[in-house]
Amino acid sequence: xxxxxxxxxxxxxxxxxxxxxxxxxxxxxxxxxxxxxxxxxxxxxxxxxxxxxxxxxxxxxxxxxxxxxxxxxxxxxxxxxxxxxxxxxxxxxxxxxxxxxxxxxxxxxxxxxxxxxxxxxxxxxxxxxxxxxxxxxxxxxxxxxxxxxxxxxxxxxxxxxxxxxxxxxxxxxxxxxxxxxxxxxxxxxxxxxxxxxxxxxxxxxxxxxxxxxxxxxxxxxxxxxxxxxxxxxxxxxxxxxxxxxxxxxxxxxxxxxxxxxxxxxxxxxxxxxxxxxxxxxxxxxxxxxxxxxxxxxxxxxxxxxxxxxxxxxxxxxxxxxxxxxxxxxxxxxxxxxxxxxxxxx
Numbered sequence: 001x002x003x004x005x006x007x008x009x010x011x012x013x014x015x016x017x018x019x020x021x022x023x024x025x026x027x028x029x030x031x032x033x034x035x036x037x038x039x040x041x042x043x044x045x046x047x048x049x050x051x052x053x054x055x056x057x058x059x060x061x062x063x064x065x066x067x068x069x070x071x072x073x074x075x076x077x078x079x080x081x082x083x084x085x086x087x088x089x090x091x092x093x094x095x096x097x098x099x100x101x102x103x104x105x106x107x108x109x110x111x112x113x114x115x116x117x118x119x120x121x122x123x124x125x126x127x128x129x130x131x132x133x134x135x136x137x138x139x140x141x142x143x144x145x146x147x148x149x150x151x152x153x154x155x156x157x158x159x160x161x162x163x164x165x166x167x168x169x170x171x172x173x174x175x176x177x178x179x180x181x182x183x184x185x186x187x188x189x190x191x192x193x194x195x196x197x198x199x200x201x202x203x204x205x206x207x208x209x210x211x212x213x214x215x216x217x218x219x220x221x222x223x224x225x226x227x228x229x230x231x232x233x234x235x236x237x238x239x240x241x242x243x244x245x246x247x248x249x250x251x252x253x254x255x256x257x258x259x260x261x262x263x264x265x266x267x268x269x270x271x272x273x274x275x276x277x278x279x280x281x282x283x284x285x286x287x288x289x290x291x292x293x294x295x296x297x298x299x300x301x302x303x304x305x306x307x308x309x310x311x312x313x314x315x316x317x318x319x320x321x322x323x324x325x326x327x328x329x330x331x332x333x334x335x336x337x338x339x340x341x342x343x344x345x
Contacts, residue, residue, distance in 0.1 A: 012039070012040035024090070059118055064108075065120075066105060067079070068097070068100050069100070073293075078294070080294075084301070091305070109132070117140070119304045120135065121143045121145055125190075141155075143156070143303050155320070164198060164289040165195035166205075167325075170205075171329075173203065177336055179238075180213055181214075182243045185249065186220050196245065225244065239268065240268060243270075247273060264284065265333055269332060285332070287327065289327060291325070
């Protein structure tokens with residue numbers, strides 16, 4: 001017969017309630033008893049009945065995470081950090097991808113609701129607000145990450161995307177660049193839109209016309225960035241600088257530049273948003289905004305656990321964390337050279 005919790009308690013020499021408290025993540029169990037229980041579980045081959053546990057505790061010990069792109073390294077890093085936090089409290093993570101499609105996002109939300117997850121962490125497309133608000137107000141905590149989106153009483157953890165875009169453009173303008181290419185992310189991406197708004201804001205601050213200065217291309221990944229770069233650099237006159245508004249687009253442009261022997265910054269200056277400086281891909285340190293998805297993920301994990309621990313009590317006001325990023329000056333931006341400088345080469 002399948003071993004029961006009573007068999008584990010008998011083998012460990014402790015009470016059934018002590019085993020139950022340990023299995024439910026109670027940290028008040030004596031460490032010696034914990035060691036005995038864990039040894040008994042292995043020896044008995046005991047597997048907790050998740051369904052029975054859920055019915056008894058009214059918890060499934062699962063948290064849903066919905067991101068726009070599962071293949072995006074930013075979300076992979078964030079998901080790992082979330083899981084590192086919640087696993088300490090015996091919670092498991094269910095990861096879903098919306099592919100920037102709000103209808104798919106709704107399906108993911110409904111599926112997670114049907115599975116009775118205890119909480120949801122989401123990087124939203126921007127069109128599922130009413131359902132997220134309903135879920136949050138029904139007692140299922142919702143934490144919004146990466147994207148600024150108003151959901152009543154939900155915690156939010158974001159980066160200042162407009163400020164990042166502004167800084168990336170400003171350093172180029174200060175170095176004399178007046179023809180700047182911009183690789184943007186998906187047209188459905190809130191973060192991409194906000195970063196581009198920041199770029200345009202910097203251009204206007206210096207008395208320039210974005211329509212005259214900026215050459216824009218929408219692309220989703222490294223391959224798209226390569227194709228967009230090819231179109232941009234077939235133009236005359238060519239841009240003197242390029243801004244890549246997410247890490248995959250930075251990688252894609254550098255791949256294109258390496259293949260076509262475009263020298264950075266001699267032929268074109270580069271600024272962008274990166275995850276981490278990678279010396280294999282990036283021969284020179286990039287002038288960039290460096291993202292910290294690990295930090296974002298840890299904070300999201302802590303917030304969702306905090307909300308779950310306060311369930312049924314008077315919760316504090318929703319938290320709003322904004323990570324402000326500073327520009328790191330690298331070696332990929334040069335001053336615009338005059339025509340006479342070019343002739344002297």
